[in-house]
Amino acid sequence: MGKWDKEITPKKSLFDLNINQIWKFRDLLFLFVWRDFVSVYKQTILGPLWFFIQPILTSITFTIIFGNFAQISTDGMPKIIFYMAGITMWNYFADCLNKTSNTFVVNQGLFGKVYFPRLIVPLSIIVTNLLKFGIQIILFIVFWTYFYVTTDTMQPNWYILIFPLLIIIMAALGLGFGMVISALTTKYRDLTFLIGFGVQLLMYGSPVIYPISTVPEKYQWIIKLNPMTSIIDTFKHAFMGTGSFDGYNLLYSGVFAICILMLGLVVFNKVEKSFIDTV
Amino acid sequence: MSEVVLKIENVSKQYRLGLVGTGTLGHDLKRWWYLVRGKDDPYLEISEVNDTEVKGGQYVNALAAINLEIKKGEVVGIIGENGAGKSTLLKLLSEVTNPTTGSIKVKGKIAALLEVGTGFHPELTGRENIFLNGAILGMNKKEIDSRIEEIIDFSGVAKYIDTPVKRYSSGMKVRLGFAVAAHLEPDILIVDEVLAVGDAEFQSKSIGKMKDVASEGRTVLFVSHNIVSIKSLCDRVIVLDKGEVVCRGGVDEAVSYYLNSAKESIAIPLCDREDRQGNGKIKITDCYFIDDAGMKSKELISGLSGKLILEYEKSGQLNPQDLFVGVNFFDENDIVQTVIANDELGVKFDEIDNKGFFTIEFEKLAFRAGRYHYSLFISEKLNNSAEHVKLDVIQNAGEFLVAQGDFWGVGNVNRPKGFIMDVKMY
Numbered sequence: 001m002g003k004w005d006k007e008i009t010p011k012k013s014l015f016d017l018n019i020n021q022i023w024k025f026r027d028l029l030f031l032f033v034w035r036d037f038v039s040v041y042k043q044t045i046l047g048p049l050w051f052f053i054q055p056i057l058t059s060i061t062f063t064i065i066f067g068n069f070a071q072i073s074t075d076g077m078p079k080i081i082f083y084m085a086g087i088t089m090w091n092y093f094a095d096c097l098n099k100t101s102n103t104f105v106v107n108q109g110l111f112g113k114v115y116f117p118r119l120i121v122p123l124s125i126i127v128t129n130l131l132k133f134g135i136q137i138i139l140f141i142v143f144w145t146y147f148y149v150t151t152d153t154m155q156p157n158w159y160i161l162i163f164p165l166l167i168i169i170m171a172a173l174g175l176g177f178g179m180v181i182s183a184l185t186t187k188y189r190d191l192t193f194l195i196g197f198g199v200q201l202l203m204y205g206s207p208v209i210y211p212i213s214t215v216p217e218k219y220q221w222i223i224k225l226n227p228m229t230s231i232i233d234t235f236k237h238a239f240m241g242t243g244s245f246d247g248y249n250l251l252y253s254g255v256f257a258i259c260i261l262m263l264g265l266v267v268f269n270k271v272e273k274s275f276i277d278t279v
Numbered sequence: 280m281s282e283v284v285l286k287i288e289n290v291s292k293q294y295r296l297g298l299v300g301t302g303t304l305g306h307d308l309k310r311w312w313y314l315v316r317g318k319d320d321p322y323l324e325i326s327e328v329n330d331t332e333v334k335g336g337q338y339v340n341a342l343a344a345i346n347l348e349i350k351k352g353e354v355v356g357i358i359g360e361n362g363a364g365k366s367t368l369l370k371l372l373s374e375v376t377n378p379t380t381g382s383i384k385v386k387g388k389i390a391a392l393l394e395v396g397t398g399f400h401p402e403l404t405g406r407e408n409i410f411l412n413g414a415i416l417g418m419n420k421k422e423i424d425s426r427i428e429e430i431i432d433f434s435g436v437a438k439y440i441d442t443p444v445k446r447y448s449s450g451m452k453v454r455l456g457f458a459v460a461a462h463l464e465p466d467i468l469i470v471d472e473v474l475a476v477g478d479a480e481f482q483s484k485s486i487g488k489m490k491d492v493a494s495e496g497r498t499v500l501f502v503s504h505n506i507v508s509i510k511s512l513c514d515r516v517i518v519l520d521k522g523e524v525v526c527r528g529g530v531d532e533a534v535s536y537y538l539n540s541a542k543e544s545i546a547i548p549l550c551d552r553e554d555r556q557g558n559g560k561i562k563i564t565d566c567y568f569i570d571d572a573g574m575k576s577k578e579l580i581s582g583l584s585g586k587l588i589l590e591y592e593k594s595g596q597l598n599p600q601d602l603f604v605g606v607n608f609f610d611e612n613d614i615v616q617t618v619i620a621n622d623e624l625g626v627k628f629d630e631i632d633n634k635g636f637f638t639i640e641f642e643k644l645a646f647r648a649g650r651y652h653y654s655l656f657i658s659e660k661l662n663n664s665a666e667h668v669k670l671d672v673i674q675n676a677g678e679f680l681v682a683q684g685d686f687w688g689v690g691n692v693n694r695p696k697g698f699i700m701d702v703k704m705y
């Protein structure tokens with residue numbers, strides 16, 4: 001009889017990630033990344049410039065509204081760079097989460113017709129957004145260099161070296177949350193409406209538009225429960241020297257990220273097999 | 280040649296009925312709340328209406344313990360009526376969804392074509408989409424690189440290959456999609472009626488390609504309603520009915536089994552038939568041929584005169600002027616041979632009694648020798664709009680035999696099969 005190459009059976013274990021399969025489809029992952037990256041600015045005049053325009057405009061808006069009208073402190077930093085730091089970081093997390101969270105609903109036509117490891121789609125989203133994030137970080141560095149040279153407000157320190165770790169934690173958080181939500185939205189469409197609102201709320205609960213020092217001390221722990229808080233705070237501390245480095249809070253974010261990622265993988269894996277019958 | 284490459288053992292797929300009602304969190308919370316208080320599931324009732332072919336009350340078996348073995352190099356056709364489980368089987372084979380029980384064992388690379396052009400992105404060019412679609416179907420970049428010229432060539436859209444796909448006609452998209460799929464080179468290819476699309480030339484090209492695939496020693500599973508392409512392609516046919524394999528064997532044997540099972544209802548007198556559609560304001564109670572001798576008959580001869588009588592009973596109010604009466608004739612392969620309809624003839628009815636009959640009279644029967652069957656449809660045109668309201672529609676309403684005759688009256692017997700066109704030749 002010989003050996004069978006593949007066996008399709010009802011049950012799979014909880015953690016059947018099938019790394020081999022994902023590796024086999026790696027070209028598809030890069031094609032998805034390339035597709036999403038290229039198709040965004042097809043038929044636009046400014047093309048890839050939009051990647052810059054978006055964070056600049058948001059930073060300017062925040063500078064005017066929160067900085068000038070509402071007079072919220074920026075810890076002595078130039079307002080525009082303070083907001084830009086927060087927005088750039090936050091956007092990566094938020095984009096990963098938003099995009100991943102409707103994986104199943106958006107791709108149901110595709111998923112209903114062909115099989116490939118479904119995990120490819122959220123992974124490609126993480127990578128696509130990483131490219132976008134890279135571009136926006138360059139923009140941030142340009143602004144940061146300008147202020148570093150012209151003023152003495154920028155006080156970078158060795159914590160800059162853990163910047164890659166911050167990105168990894170953020171990606172894990174966005175991916176994990178996104179996968180959990182994407183799995184739930186296959187059954188409860190209500191979450192789709194909730195997610196946009198929830199992400200915005202979470203932003204106000206993290207030090208994007210204010211330094212954590214402006215929060216009354218007895219409420220700071222609430223803000224610090226938000227796993228994004230320590231990431232944005234560490235980033236700002238590393239590049240600009242604001243606030244202080246809170247190692248425990250960063251550890252908390254890291255552990256939180258690992259847990260949510262695991263949960264996400266399990267739930268995603270479970271739904272992957274049955275969603276086409278329930279969606 | 281005798282190696283088994285696909286083995287389906289005891290595979291069932293169960294779908295839950297009544298899932299319609301579980302779409303929201305509110306329902307689930309309510310269900311949970313009822314459960315906590317020890318009451319019955321408030322949404323369970325939904326499923327119990329659908330009790331027909333069910334085991335256990337709230338589940339339906341789209342596939343019930345299927346066993347199949349397919350050997351290397353075979354071209355196997357799968358036929359069955361709508362809802363017989365064909366698509367479910369394909370979904371299981373392509374791993375889109377998992378079976379409830381049993382296992383499917385595969386040797387070699389399997390590729391399923393449930394739809395062509397899956398995942399095309401409208402903004403990307405044809406060439407870019409070949410890479411994307413190919414990767415979705417399981418090719419890696421190297422494989423696509425080496426076949427891209429062949430694919431473009433086969434698709435016949437070389438001129439537009441660097442134009443975004445959104446500017447393509449739907450036919451061009453199908454061609455491109457099929458071209459990619461045809462160059463997958465899997466060991467087992469599963470095809471689902473993709474041949475129903477595209478123009479005649481492309482269809483024959485596709486069938487040719489599938490024959491090539493088969494002759495290279497690959498295995499093909501072909502699912503279709505189209506008896507003609509099944510007959511021209513397959514070595515073996517499997518008939519599915521209500522989730523079970525009801526017939527397996529040679530092509531002719533299985534096809535005739537399938538066609539006959541669809542026609543089982545022909546034996547029931549028309550007035551007792553339950554499988555009719557329409558609101559029933561008017562009902563055909565009997566339908567029969569009268570031959571040239573004036574006798575009711577099921578055996579006719581080409582070229583002779585006769586009548587087709589449709590007896591009806593009317594039970595509701597309707598305007599006779601709006602009435603639309605038609606008969607569709609099919610041959611043994613379920614292929615439409617001809618249609619007779621009153622609007623085409625420019626005929627309108629002035630009066631409809633409560634009981635009466637429509638007559639279709641012919642001077643020379645134009646069917647060649649063979650076995651034919653027909654379906655009836657009566658509808659009402661509303662307010663001169665194009666919309667029809669079905670009054671009575673019966674599939675496989677009756678059948679008849681035609682014997683060879685002398686249509687032209689020149690002393691020569693007509694060849695069998697098909698329809699005789701009334702022509703002159705000089």
